[in-house]
Amino acid sequence: MKKQWITLALLAGFSLAPWAADFTVTGPDGKPLALAMVTRTAVQGATIDASDNDYPASGLLQQGVFEHTRFSDAHGRVSLPDAPGAYRVRLRKPGYRDRLIEPDALAQPAAWRMEPETDPKALAEQRPSNAWTSTLLPGRDELRKEFMAQCGFCHQQGSAFLRRERSAQEWEETIARMVRYGARLSSAAQKELPAVLEAHWKEIQAHPDKVPAGTPWPQALSSAAISELAIGDRFSQMHDLLRHSNGMVYVGDNLQDRLYEIDPQTGAYTVHRIPAEPGDALGGLLAGRLRDFPKHETYQGIHSLVEAPRDGHIFITPSYQRRLIEFDPRSKRFKAHAMDGGFYPHTVRVDGKDRVWFTLALSNQVAMFDRATQTFRTYDLPFRGLMERITVKLTPLIFKLIGWGLPITNWVKVDAVSTGVPLPYGIDITPDGKVWIARLHTQEIGRIDPETGTVTMIATPLKNPRRLRTDRDGNLWIAMFSESAILRYEPASGRFTPFELPVEPRGSDTPYALNVDRERHQVWVNGTNSDSVHRLDIATGQWTHFPLPRRATFTRDVEFMPDGRVLLSGASFPSWHIEDAQPTLIQLTPGRP
Numbered sequence: 001m002k003k004q005w006i007t008l009a010l011l012a013g014f015s016l017a018p019w020a021a022d023f024t025v026t027g028p029d030g031k032p033l034a035l036a037m038v039t040r041t042a043v044q045g046a047t048i049d050a051s052d053n054d055y056p057a058s059g060l061l062q063q064g065v066f067e068h069t070r071f072s073d074a075h076g077r078v079s080l081p082d083a084p085g086a087y088r089v090r091l092r093k094p095g096y097r098d099r100l101i102e103p104d105a106l107a108q109p110a111a112w113r114m115e116p117e118t119d120p121k122a123l124a125e126q127r128p129s130n131a132w133t134s135t136l137l138p139g140r141d142e143l144r145k146e147f148m149a150q151c152g153f154c155h156q157q158g159s160a161f162l163r164r165e166r167s168a169q170e171w172e173e174t175i176a177r178m179v180r181y182g183a184r185l186s187s188a189a190q191k192e193l194p195a196v197l198e199a200h201w202k203e204i205q206a207h208p209d210k211v212p213a214g215t216p217w218p219q220a221l222s223s224a225a226i227s228e229l230a231i232g233d234r235f236s237q238m239h240d241l242l243r244h245s246n247g248m249v250y251v252g253d254n255l256q257d258r259l260y261e262i263d264p265q266t267g268a269y270t271v272h273r274i275p276a277e278p279g280d281a282l283g284g285l286l287a288g289r290l291r292d293f294p295k296h297e298t299y300q301g302i303h304s305l306v307e308a309p310r311d312g313h314i315f316i317t318p319s320y321q322r323r324l325i326e327f328d329p330r331s332k333r334f335k336a337h338a339m340d341g342g343f344y345p346h347t348v349r350v351d352g353k354d355r356v357w358f359t360l361a362l363s364n365q366v367a368m369f370d371r372a373t374q375t376f377r378t379y380d381l382p383f384r385g386l387m388e389r390i391t392v393k394l395t396p397l398i399f400k401l402i403g404w405g406l407p408i409t410n411w412v413k414v415d416a417v418s419t420g421v422p423l424p425y426g427i428d429i430t431p432d433g434k435v436w437i438a439r440l441h442t443q444e445i446g447r448i449d450p451e452t453g454t455v456t457m458i459a460t461p462l463k464n465p466r467r468l469r470t471d472r473d474g475n476l477w478i479a480m481f482s483e484s485a486i487l488r489y490e491p492a493s494g495r496f497t498p499f500e501l502p503v504e505p506r507g508s509d510t511p512y513a514l515n516v517d518r519e520r521h522q523v524w525v526n527g528t529n530s531d532s533v534h535r536l537d538i539a540t541g542q543w544t545h546f547p548l549p550r551r552a553t554f555t556r557d558v559e560f561m562p563d564g565r566v567l568l569s570g571a572s573f574p575s576w577h578i579e580d581a582q583p584t585l586i587q588l589t590p591g592r593p
Contacts, residue, residue, distance in 0.1 A: 022079045025072045026113045032076025035217045036093045039069040039549050043086040056271045064267040066227045069549045073222035094126055124208035130508035130530040131214045132158030146416055149464050149482040150185040152510050154573040156529055159552040161577050165202050168194040184418040215504045215545050223591025229267050231260050234581035235295040238569040242305040243559040251569050252302040274300050277336055284320025286399050304347045315356045317345035324369050339376050342367055343395055351429045359424040359437055364392050379448055391420030426467030430474045438465035461496050467513035477523050479511040486525055502543035503530050515558035524566055526555045551579040565589050
């Protein structure tokens with residue numbers, strides 16, 4: 001203990017000294033306080049090159065600085081790892097006021113004392129988005145699910161940015177812009193919701209005690225650790241990520257056409273700007289979609305990433321173009337593979353025969369790129385009727401008209417089942433080589449047999465299947481976005497099993513995606529509306545909830561390191577919704593179960 005206090009005293013006087021120490025978080029009575037979130041941030045942040053329109057020059061090595069988060073144990077103790085430089089610490093715990101401890105106060109036990117929060121408004125503001133959105137549209141479950149499905153896939157709806165009071169006219173203008181961005185809120189809901197949202201948020205702001213408490217933090221957090229590395233800025237969207245066999249992590253900035261190549265051990269990273277092809281327009285084939293977004297440099301709209309095991313090349317879907325992008329991590333070169341058709345390349349996987357499969361979200365197709373022959377093949381998915389067939393075929397023309405500034409989205413009637421946009425979304429390949437997709441707006445999953453080309457659609461018992469993954473037994477796990485649940489589908493028996501996410505209030509989360517840690521037989525689910533990630537142990541059926549350090553943390557993908565670390569990225573669109581407007585690469589070490 002004496003050595004610890006000497007270390008702390010040195011820290012106060014010599015801020016560049018490495019340090020590590022155990023601290024004790026206490027409550028107002030001086031007694032130890034368990035499950036306090038302790039986040040350590042460097043006083044001097046990383047010095048990053050910003051010569052390329054405020055982003056690092058392509059190919060120039062950068063050195064980031066990690067933020068570290070731990071949780072106090074049952075005795076209030078928390079251990080922070082070695083690190084050079086001066087640091088400040090933030091303490092956070094539901095029901096208590098945040099506390100910021102500056103470097104010169106770290107050695108003072110009183111600085112680690114937290115005070116309870118008693119103001120109802122402040123207590124409500126601590127609560128995650130799902131607690132706020134759980135108050136929406138009571139008694140109108142179907143409309144609430146439609147609203148969350150169509151208005152919650154870019155950013156959270158209950159964050160501080162969205163729950164503030166707005167007039168019905170402001171909501172009407174906002175909804176019209178979101179429809180142009182891609183939301184498929186029904187025409188009836190577009191008319192009804194502006195007045196409803198104005199009245200609702202006015203009521204909740206006047207009576208914040210109506211916002212229920214969020215999910216309790218489990219004791220298992222005391223052995224968990226989280227690190228965050230700042231990447232990009234408030235105009236970025238760190239959409240998907242990939243843990244590569246070379247040990248690096250790759251994150252795609254969807255709004256700035258930049259690929260981040262990150263060493264997760266050291267925080268060093270390099271940004272690779274994906275070159276536009278001759279003739280590409282800003283915004284690509286969807287040029288009018290982001291015409292009023294303050295800053296973007298997207299010609300490609302990079303979306304999803306996958307590694308080809310044969311040679312380690314990375315394949316990237318550019319959602320704003322008709323092509324597939326290939327990146328060689330060794331040479332750092334990009335290659336574009338042009339397609340003749342299809343629209344909106346989306347989620348991507350590679351099968352055991354070195355074929356690249358991806359969904360074409362807006363043309364109701366699945367594409368396959370055969371690397372051996374350098375050729376594409378597309379598989380058409382069934383339509384729900386003639387009108388849908390016509391609308392899908394006209395999609396490229398519709399977006400061209402939007403690019404010309406015509407209010408085409410106001411002319412087209414949208415129904416509650418999104419006729420015209422069935423939206424094939426997630427994709428994965430089971431160990432038997434079958435290709436599976438989730439089709440978001442038709443409440444179906446689909447199977448493609450690559451040998452025969454046969455397409456089979458299967459209805460899901462819950463709504464809005466977004467992304468799916470296979471486990472080691474060949475079963476599928478599906479994120480049901482507006483249902484706060486996931487489904488397991490067993491192809492051998494045709495049986496679905498639902499698993500409700502472990503959130504409070506019940507039924508209030510929107511799981512965007514999930515992934516299966518096959519080695520540990522666990523499913524990890526994005527708590528996209530609850531600032532969290534959830535773990536399901538497949539063998540026992542037990543859930544664990546892991547809160548994340550930043551409020552309004554919107555995640556869309558999950559990856560794993562060999563040692564069991566879980567990787568996420570702050571992927572809100574736009575990123576200025578995130579607390580402190582900073583997207584990050586997040587590494588979670590779960591600790592003991």
